[in-house]
Amino acid sequence: MSPLREHLRDTFWFTPTVGLVGAVVGAVGVLLVDEAYVGWLQESGDYGTVASLTKIADDARTIVSTVGSAMLTFIGVVFSISLVALQMASGQFSPRVVRLYVRSRITKCAFAVFLATFLFALLVQASYEGETDPRKVTTVPVFSSGMCVLLVLVSLGLFIAYVNSTLRLMRVSHVIDRINRESMRVLDRHARGGGPGPGADALPPAGSEIVHRGRAGVLRDVHIARLVRVARRHGVVLRLIPRIGDYVVPGTPVLAVHGGHRPPPPRALRYTVSVGVERTFHQDVGFGLRQLSDIAQRALSPAVNDPTTAVQCLDRIVQFLAAVAHRPLGALCHCDRAGTVRLVQDLPGWTDLVDLGLTEIRRCAVTSPQVTRRMMAGLDDLWALVPAGRRQPVERHRALLAQAVARTVPEAAERAFALVPDRQGIG
Structure with missing residues (x-):
């Protein structure tokens, strides 16, 4: 095993950072797909579909805004649980068992996906336009809104796995x-x-x-x-x-x-x-x-x-x-x-x-x-x-x-x- 890989496993910042970078890249990529899709509909003259997507986007904006605000609170709750678990494990067992939590792949992946979902929701929310004319609108966040919902579902699954992993860490x-x-x-x-x-x-x-x-x-x-x-x-x-x-x-x-x-x-x-x-x-x-x-x-x-x-x-x-x-x-x-x-x-x-x-x-x-x-x-x-x-x-x-x-x-x-x-x- 490479020493660099082993050292990165002993750090907590690397995986969440990769998740944030992936959120930015993914958001840019999906928004470009949305823009290309709307442009293709406009070129084919299907303005009715564009108008329908614009109406749907108004409802999706509410969902994405709720996801963005809720994920920040969600991350704070998870972080508080982590600190309590670490304090109990360190006090009951040994301070050296804290590194087991730091090296946990489930913990790192959970935090990475939580942060990525929050950042992705912010970027998608910033891409919404106030234009409603189907001939003038440049992009409608269709695929990006669906991706945001998918990230929320993945986050919920990882949260269950994270809680199970944390409870196991508290059992000697x-x-x-x-x-x-x-x-x-x-x-x-x-x-x-x-x-x-x-x-x-x-x-x-x-x-x-x-x-x-x-x-x-x-x-x-x-x-x-x-x-x-x-x-x-x-x-x-x-x-x-x-x-x-x-x-x-x-x-x-x-x-x-x-x-x-x-x-x-x-x-x-x-x-x-x-x-x-x-x-x-x-x-x-x-x-x-x-x-x-x-x-x-x-x-x-x-x-x-x-x-x-x-x-x-x-x-x-x-x-x-x-x-x-x-x-x-x-x-x-x-x-x-x-x-x-x-x-x-x-x-x-x-x-x-x-x-x-x-x-x-x-x-x-x-x-x-x-x-x-x-x-x-x-x-x-x-x-x-x-x-x-x-x-x-x-x-x-x-x-x-x-x-x-x-x-x-x-x-x-x-x-x-x-x-x-x-x-x-x-x-």
């Missing part, structure tokens, strides 16, 4: 499932985009390093195709030093150049590294686990006290870890068309992902037997699924969980109950 189960599906897409994208390869120790000695000269921010993604082309052109191997999701400041080394006679010029590497104010799903393997962990921690806080939500988060965390249990992690290599490695990207290892998904939840869950039982079941499942070389982090978390429960729960019976594996928590 759908939010968790959406995060999990996005995380799985990232894994599949990495599997298609590259393969396992040598780490930094297996590469030739680094001849130089390319430092970050842009603004400070979170490393969101890199333009893999462009970096591979630059490396092939200069006969080098580039290695991304920070991980996706790291915070970089100006002067931080971001690319190490291995092999070759001279490093690529800075101009060739311009716009290959993108930083922003927050992490994204595009190339960040661990961002989904970060969000699921945040939601679970908030659910386990004394102010919320919702262990069932934490159990649902653990379900998806175990699913994600099981999906990467047999995948090569660490270094991801991207090759050129000849099959030569040109870019090495550092990914989180198995231990990093297990710690990211379980550590903070484990520390918050010791007083909730529902969560500890689900975590024990998940750890047992992962121990059985992963290769023998990856069982150490799983065993460590199981031992730490048992120790934390032993320190916190004084009664022996309660401790034994809290450590019984149960995939439903308390099924």
Whole structure:
């Protein structure tokens, strides 16, 4: 997927802007069709039809005027609903789930069509003439009025879809499932985009390093195709030093150049590294686990006290870890068309992902037997699924969980109950 396309998905202005431009182009085009149609009737001498259309246009003007004024109010109501939904989702789940709303195609399309309908109605309303003589009238908005009514019908359909999408955003189960599906897409994208390869120790000695000269921010993604082309052109191997999701400041080394006679010029590497104010799903393997962990921690806080939500988060965390249990992690290599490695990207290892998904939840869950039982079941499942070389982090978390429960729960019976594996928590 193109980084530009991914960045546009993270913005809210692009799709509504396209809708406004489409409304202007569509209005001009349909009005030209109206003008050509009236001209054809006048040339054929059918002035009776022109007179009838002029009378119909008076009624259509009332409809279009009503649509224009009503759509503005409609947009204000929808915007208010959006703000309330965002505030509730951010307060109950995590501030990072707001980006799910921003990336929602239904939401963007709904706002784009609403704004386009409003602008289209204004342009059509401005095209009405006061002339009633069928020999002198130049245009009668016939097709444009019908198009305006069609846009209203489309807007009503999108409004129903938008309300349904917003209600799903306010339900934690759908939010968790959406995060999990996005995380799985990232894994599949990495599997298609590259393969396992040598780490930094297996590469030739680094001849130089390319430092970050842009603004400070979170490393969101890199333009893999462009970096591979630059490396092939200069006969080098580039290695991304920070991980996706790291915070970089100006002067931080971001690319190490291995092999070759001279490093690529800075101009060739311009716009290959993108930083922003927050992490994204595009190339960040661990961002989904970060969000699921945040939601679970908030659910386990004394102010919320919702262990069932934490159990649902653990379900998806175990699913994600099981999906990467047999995948090569660490270094991801991207090759050129000849099959030569040109870019090495550092990914989180198995231990990093297990710690990211379980550590903070484990520390918050010791007083909730529902969560500890689900975590024990998940750890047992992962121990059985992963290769023998990856069982150490799983065993460590199981031992730490048992120790934390032993320190916190004084009664022996309660401790034994809290450590019984149960995939439903308390099924």
